[in-house]
Amino acid sequence: MLALRLSRGARPAVQLRRLLVAAASAGTGFLLLCALGYAMSHPESPAEASLRLVWCLPPLASTIHFAAAVARTDPGTRPRPGLDAVGLGPLRLTLLSAATTALACALGSMLALLVFLHLRGDLTGMPFDGAAAASLAADSPLPLPAALTLLALVPVTASAAVAVVLRPGEPVAARTGAAGPLPRVGGHDRPGRRETFGAYGRFGARRRRGEPAAAEVNGAAPAGEAPADALTADGRSPDRPEEESARLPGPVPPRPAPRGLPWGVAVLAAGLAVESYAARAGDGGPVLPAALPTGPTGVLAGWLLTALGLALAAPGLTHLCGRLVQAVRPGPLRLLAGRGLMAEATRIGRPLGVVCAVASAAYASALVSGDAASAAFGPLSTLGAVVVIGCAVATLLTAAVEARQDRADTTAALLRLGAPTATLRNAAVLRACALLLLFVPLTLAVAHLAALPLAR
Amino acid sequence: MVAPPDNDVLWARALHFSYRDGSPALSGVSLGVQQGEILAVTGPRGSGKTALLRCLSGQAPARQGEIWFNSVPVHTMGAQARERLRRDRFAWIDPTPSLVPELNVWENAALPLMLRGTGRRRAKTAATEWLERLDIGALARKRPHQLVRAERQRVSIARALAPAPTVLFADEPTAPLHRADRTQVLRTLTNAARSHGVTVVLAGQDAESAAFADRTLTLLDGRRVNTVHLPPVTEPEGRAACSLSV
Incomplete structure (x- = not known):
């Protein structure tokens, strides 16, 4: 009940983030149910059906990633002195955030079930009744335990992930x-001082x-x-x-600079190498659903390694980017922008790396698969791609919001000094531009390299 | 509109201010601050010291009343103009030192100068000079989280004094410090201000800050009073009644 009350009182931006989580969960749940429908209508080919189920993993993973990011920025479930004083400490608040996440995800799952039943023709009274009855095995009854298991997958894993991410780390x-x-002191709350x-x-x-x-x-x-x-x-x-x-008064020691850059570069290079070797071997590989470019299994593993390498290297690259921005005799603008980027490297860099990995994968598959293939790009693949890309981008934006809220104190202090708001805004723009300048060419280069062995 | 007296650098008349939730903070405070003067604003907690300083420095617009700075009306200025005034003429010291955590000590101290458009080298020279004068020159390359609180507060004093402001507002600069640090910080602040002719408006709860000032202004419940006469606390209220009833 408390979770419900706390989620009802939140501001529109927070509700929007929760709704996005629900939407992502709905998309993933629908994909899972469609895999079930395929299995029911094609009982003779279990291998292909389970492959479809496996292809639901990327949307599932990105939904969980996004749900965790949203839970971290949720003002309703963060420790508050008032709640702490009445005995609702960090531990129980962690459970509360898990419950809130489960709530949002369950809402999405319900939506997915409704749409699924509707498209099968089980629920009538709206347009598109039973529009996909044939492909979703409308003639056979829906196995309820299977459907419920699949639908519970997103809420359960997402809230478990949130509980693990937000668990109190010290006694x-x-x-x-x-x-x-x-x-x-003085008892006057500062205007513009936001909750962090x-x-x-x-x-x-x-x-x-x-x-x-x-x-x-x-x-x-x-x-x-x-x-x-x-x-x-x-x-x-x-x-x-x-x-x-x-x-507590006083500055917090900064996080140490991210150290994943060498690892990331190594994994990235290994992924590209594996890919080019595997393409030469050419064992036919697994059949991928819809229009995803088919290639040898090794190529797929190489792609995964490449994506992992990008995600690992991104925090270090972000830090490097900040270092370059504030490099030679910086004025106040470059100093604030660069140092801010260096301080937020881990927070911004991780989701940024995921976005880059997703973008490079999308770009590479678009490069490889020709026009004929893209015509065969079915609605389910589109839905999956939308969920993955949308979640990655939304996670990045959520992380940016989190960073901004976190720096609200510093911003307020700078404004008290009389720092022009234009300078602060320009610093934010400069940060974004520097990141774009570094990461867009990098993503494109990685995508081209990844597409190279398959295009031959 | 009455023009303020010429010798006052800062002049306020009948200031009224209330918080956003409607609770009153200031009700009719008038004051004048002369050039180069150190004015202590004392009073118990909740008496409106911070609100007065925020109004005078243009951070919060007063609901009623006038504020003049060097014969320029502050109360009619827009947000942009007040921001520029704060940057170019005023300096502010917080009760808890709020330094930018990513910048090191000298960069923090030089930041207001750089925001004014001073070149990096000149800003650095001025900042390190002030750091040396406040005995923290050796810490110039450290980050704020590596300093203890008294050192951080001295950095923020250096940051406030480095751009040579016309008026320095110090809102209980010694509140979170122990007594030894407190006296030292106040002494360095007032000495530096006197030697450079900086006008200081210094808020503080204790009589100690009044001892360093030229003049003291006492606030009580948002009004200016000459002396604070509070009823003496004799014994816990209600105890006599309870003992009678037994």
Whole structure:
């Protein structure tokens, strides 16, 4: 009930994000049900039916990715001092976010079921009744357990993923002492000070094991500090959740620079190499549904490796991009833009890498498959592609919103200094342009390289 | 509209201000600040010190009343003009030092100068000069999260003083510090301001900030008072009644 009440009171932007999650879940659920329908109407070819089921994995994965990103930015389910004080601590709020995610995904699944039944002709009274009755095996009754299992897949996995992503990373008891907000001196709330939501890896969920606390790393002796600050200094980790910065005075140590760049480049290169070797071997490979370019199995593995490499390398590349922007004798604009990009490299870079991987895969398959193939690009493949691309882009935008909300404090401080809003806006535009300048050519190059062995 | 006296750099008349939720903050505060003066605004918590400073510095528009800065009306300015005024003429120190976390110490201190359009080298020179003067020159290349709070507050003082503002607003700059740090921060702030002829409006709860100031203005419940006479706290209310009833 609390999850319902909290989700009802949210602002339109938040509701829109939840609706997008529901839509993605509906798309994925419909694809899963269509795989079921295919299996029912073609009982003689189980291999092909299970292949169709396997092809539902990319939409499923991107839906879960998006749901986790939305849960991280959800203001309704982040720890609040008021709720903490009445006993609704970080742990239960994590469960609450999982419940909210499950709610949105279940809504989407219901929608998918309705549309599916409608297209089969089981539900009547609207246009397109039973429009796809033949292909969805309308003559045989729908096996309810199978349908329910498939429909429950998205809500269950998504809420489990959210619970894992947002799980409190440190003992709750240790945090409660520092959790209270320091009362704002003067008692005037600042205008424009927004709640900073959904830190990336809140509660130190992203805290890496084996890394010493930052107090030791920095050598900043907490001894001379006021007691409240000493408390933070003790528990600080490099990946300390940002929302603590809203609660506790003092800056949060930045996340360490992403170190995945060499790995990413290596995996990318390995993927391209595997692909070109496999194309030469040419074993026919699996038959892919619809119009996806067919090729040897090794090519497919190579593509997957390439996509993984792009996603791994992207945070490092984003950091590099920020470093280049603020490189030689920067003025305030380049300084703010570049350093901001460096600080947000992990948060922005990961979804950006996924977007690049998806975009390069889409571009490469468009390059390889000719006109004849694209004519055979069926509605289900289109739906799958829309879900995957839409989720990737929406996740990136959600991450950008998260970063902006996270930096609201800094922005407010800059505005108090009298920093022109135009400068701040230009810095954001500069960041976006720098990222586009780096990642668009990279994506195109990777796509061309990936398409090369198949095009021969 | 009455023109303000000529020798006042900042002059306000009958300021009324209330928060967005309607709770009153200031009701009819008038004051004048002279060139190069250090004015302490004291009063208990919730008496409207921060609201007064925010109104005077043009961060929040007053509901009623007039504010003049060097014979220019601030209360009629648009948001853009007030922003420019803040950038070019005013400086602000927060109760908790709010530095930009990605920039190192000297870049933070030089940021207002650079935002004004000063070249990078000159901004750096000015910023490091002020950092040296405030005894934190050795930390110039560190990041804010590597400093303790008193050091961060001194960085924000350097950031406020480096662009040589006409008026410096300090909103309880010593609130989160211990007493030893508190005195030191106040002393460096007022000494630096005096030696450079910067006008300072200094809000503070304690009598300590008043000791460093030329003049003190006391606020109570959003009004200006000469002396704070609160009824003495004798014993817990209701205790006598309870003991009688037993």
